[in-house]
Amino acid sequence: MLRSWVGPTVLLCIYGFCSMMRPSEPFLTDYLTGPYKNLTTKQVTRQVLPICVYSNLFLLIPVFLVTDILRYKPVIVLQALNYILAFLLFIFSSGVVLTQCALFIYSMGTAADVAYYSYIYSVVHPQYYQRVTSYARGAVLLGYAVGAMLGQLLVSLGGVSIYWLNVITLGSLCVALLAALLLPMPQRSLVLGGTQNDNGPFEEVVSSSCGSWVVWWLRKGMRTGRGEMRALKRLVVDCKECYSSMAVLFFCVWSAMGKCGYHQITGYVQLLWASKQPQYNFTEYNGGVEAVATLSGAAASIAVGHVALDWSVWGELVLGVFTALTAGVLYLMDLTNSIWICYGCYGLFKTIYMALITICTFQIAQGLSRERYALVFGANSFVGMALQSLLTAIVVNTKSLVPLISFPGQFLVYASYFAAMVVLFLIRGVYTLLQSRLMDLTSGMTLKQREKTYSTATTPSQNREQTDAKDTQPPVLQLFMSKECNICI
Structure with missing residues (x-):
């Protein structure tokens, strides 16, 4: 045993x-x-x-x-x-x-x-x-x-x-x-x-x-199923409490929308590569690109976990800026005729996505007050799948759009999808930053002092309290909060 x-x-x-x-x-x-x-x-x-x-x-x-x-x-x-x-x-x-x-x-x-x-x-x-x-x-x-x-x-x-x-x-x-x-x-x-x-x-x-x-x-x-039913009811109540926070809600929105776009891109990128590669005397490097992109994405995810930044203030703005870079990369993949540029853009896209989804994950986890992160993660995944199904039905399976959105023109739609996310999160990020700045001015704390306070190590007693709290956290919560494994697929 x-x-x-x-x-x-x-x-x-x-x-x-x-x-x-x-x-x-x-x-x-x-x-x-x-x-x-x-x-x-x-x-x-x-x-x-x-x-x-x-x-x-x-x-x-x-x-x-x-x-x-x-x-x-x-x-x-x-x-x-x-x-x-x-x-x-x-x-x-x-x-x-x-x-x-x-x-x-x-x-x-x-x-x-x-x-x-x-x-x-x-x-x-x-x-x-x-x-x-x-x-x-x-x-x-x-x-x-x-x-x-x-x-x-x-x-x-x-x-x-x-x-x-x-x-x-x-x-x-x-x-x-x-x-x-x-x-x-x-x-x-x-x-x-x-x-x-x-x-x-x-x-x-x-x-x-x-x-x-x-x-x-x-x-x-x-x-009997009474205990399980009570537990499920508590899960629903806790989920509602989590989504009532606007800060957590926006990170959940990016998580769901980002997963939708990511899985759509990774699902159809091989068809894009096939349409861009030369017809003669060319060796495909799909496997090598996937391997390098996966490892670089993992490294980016781990690096994000070690960045000392007040993500509650800067997180949404960072999402908006790097999502803009993602949209630009996808536009370039659609417009270029070079398979090598497509390979490089895909690696950059996957690296950025893994870093950003990591930010969303630990920000959502930190915003939870009780041990019910698993349900929120499942709900975000379900919403992402629903959005992906809707996007697939409109872009891929709608007969009226077939002449207008021929492959690889689909990637132009996916780039526009991420561009719409950029508008939403840049506006929200600027609003959050200005709101935080006003609060700091009223409290007499500068933004630089705020960052210094955030990055300063805690006292030994605080460390013991955090360690004790971590031991009581739910398994799935710890999965996404540990710096060594901030990698989301």
């Missing part, structure tokens, strides 16, 4: 690395439009890729609720099975319908990411939360970067076909499934609360026996 934090953490990191080590993913569009699938660019753009968007919208909330009820591990195992089935369909099936089925099954797996990021906190002691968070996040990012770089090296240097990249991906997912099956079964919930044995020691909440699944499920079925 794995009782310490080391065993579950190692197994979860192996799962995270192997499940994200997918050499074929940066070349998915080429695989679908190539000789193996023979789909047209129009079919991929308007019939295949939108399936992921719509599926994620409808699966996100049900999976979030079921994940907590089933105690995370079964959902992680189901996620691995979904990924394996999806890539089996990618390898052996053909036609638009079966490809759509593969992407729907793949979306079921991506919707279950919440189980991966929540599982470890239900089987380790709170004193290890910060450490295991950095490991879990790092394993995912490292797996994605290694997979992208491996795919690039195999294609560029080894002459390996994309078909075999899918086979390698399938093998990596099988290893991930094995790691998921070996994970200990947790028996306490992070959202609904409670354990199977509330009076027992912490170590007794974990069991790696497959037979304990059945015993646990029968005992759970004999319980």
Whole structure:
């Protein structure tokens, strides 16, 4: 029985690395439009890729609720099975319908990411939360970067076909499934609360026996749902209290809108690259670009966590300024005919996004008064998915707009989308800065003194208070507040 934090953490990191080590993913569009699938660019753009968007919208909330009820591990195992089935369909099936089925099954797996990021906190002691968070996040990012770089090296240097990249991906997912099956079964919930044995020691909440699944499920079925319903009602009340703060609300707005634009860009960027690359004597570097962009984004996210700035004053203005840079980068990607400029702009876009979403995340976390960050994060993700579905329906699937918004002209729309965000957050940022300046003048404190006060280290007694408060914070809150893991995917 794995009782310490080391065993579950190692197994979860192996799962995270192997499940994200997918050499074929940066070349998915080429695989679908190539000789193996023979789909047209129009079919991929308007019939295949939108399936992921719509599926994620409808699966996100049900999976979030079921994940907590089933105690995370079964959902992680189901996620691995979904990924394996999806890539089996990618390898052996053909036609638009079966490809759509593969992407729907793949979306079921991506919707279950919440189980991966929540599982470890239900089987380790709170004193290890910060450490295991950095490991879990790092394993995912490292797996994605290694997979992208491996795919690039195999294609560029080894002459390996994309078909075999899918086979390698399938093998990596099988290893991930094995790691998921070996994970200990947790028996306490992070959202609904409670354990199977509330009076027992912490170590007794974990069991790696497959037979304990059945015993646990029968005992759970004999319980009433009153406690869980009360917990859900408290979640709703706390969520309303959080969104009542205008400062937190605007960071939530950027989080939702930013995720919408980010996933839309990353979902269709391979089609943009295909339209910009030379037709003859050109080697694609999709995998290398994805690997470099992921690592630079991770570095930017960590760097933001160490910047001594009063984000409650400057945060919204920083969002507006760097979102303007993002809009400019997307405009350039649409207008240029150089694939190399497209590659560079994409890397810059992904780096800026990861830094800005990190700012939003820890500002939202700091604005919460109680341990209900998970619901707010889920709500922001759901709103982002809803916006992405609406944007996809208008830009990609609206027949009346097809002649007007032909690919790659879609990126002009996405750039305009971010430009609209710029107007909103520049106005809000200037307003917040002026309001803070007026408050400082009335209190006799200059802006420079305010920054100095903010960046000054706290006293030892304050440090002890903050440490004690951190130990009582919810796992998901600590996930986004720790400087070592301010990386949001």
